[in-house]
């Protein structure tokens with residue numbers, strides 16, 4: 412008989428765990444076409460570039476020792492300089508390398524923020540729907556996730572303000588650009604307003620922005636962090652979608668006082684990230700590969716997005732609604748006719764060999780919300796397979812109706 416920690420025994424944790432397990436089992440079956448996970452395209456991984464970079468790194472005069480030895484907790488200095496100058500400054504975020512820490516991906520940033528701030532019972536406002544993996548992290552720290560409504564332009568600010576007054580949350584967790592799971596983007600005015608609310612009510616906005624660079628139509632928007640005047644916005648970003656998810660690299664940008672605590676939490680967790688990953692990533696940017704690479708991957712995703720949009724319009728039943736993302740990897744589809752997508756998923760896997768994620772799991776309070784919805788990720792499926800699989804699934808749904 413094992414006596415696991417109390418944090419594992421909540422009903423919310425169990426529910427979220429089941430959703431995540433289902434998600435990963437659908438992703439790992441190679442005989443299925445999966446629109447389930449948020450993986451980048453394999454064609455978008457810079458394999459050949461890294462072959463060249465790593466050979467140079469591991470030559471005697473290269474950076475091999477740095478890559479293989481213990482290193483600084485906050486991460487390689489040159490990688491943090493690249494983040495400040497190449498990734499943040501052009502987006503209107505003026506900061507110093509002391510305010511940036513490398514993390515083992517966006518998920519570790521969420522974990523560290525919870526370690527630093529969350530007591531059991533603290534409230535975190537989350538988008539409704541939201542990214543289920545982060546919900547699981549918040550629940551692991553026994554936070555209460557309170558959903559906040561969104562419309563086509565993201566979180567509705569009047570509702571955010573109401574909920575701040577009602578619940579006094581520790582964080583407002585938002586994915587402002589090409590949101591997971593909906594693909595919706597928070598408008599510029601609302602980004603500014605959110606930073607103002609964080610200041611007025613002294614609450615932290617946790618801005619999770621891993622998709623922002625993968626934009627292939629529309630105009631770039633400034634991060635919420637760029638409007639932050641008092642240090643109440645903490646920005647988490649990731650190299651998973653623009654470089655490599657397997658390298659497990661991300662970064663967090665925060666005010667000095669918060670950074671000092673994040674530093675201690677990181678030290679107490681794993682001391683620092685993989686220096687091999689950090690060195691390879693730093694060289695990738697320093698040697699100027701990123702702009703061309705980004706152009707290439709945006710082209711891949713634009714074609715896949717277009718194929719997905721055209722196929723949904725052509726083959727799904729009349730009355731289907733879907734978002735039209737300007738970037739990122741996801742679209743959110745709502746079906747007509749009372750179809751339950753959790754049941755549909757089981758049928759689709761059996762009869763069509765096509766997987767997606769049913770919508771219900773993305774809503775923290777359940778109540779049947781999202782029961783007609785599905786998250787479709789087009790990032791990791793080639794154009795011709797998108798067309799044929801969406802046709803197969805669409806035909807199946809039409810026949811069902």
Ligand SMILES: Cc1ncc(COP(=O)(O)O)c(C=O)c1O
Pocket residue numbers: 449515516517518519542586591619621648649650651656660661
């Ligand atoms: C909104 C969001 N945040 C964080 C992550 C996790 O990213 P990472 O691979 O950097 O841990 C993802 C990955 O899909 C995501 O969609």
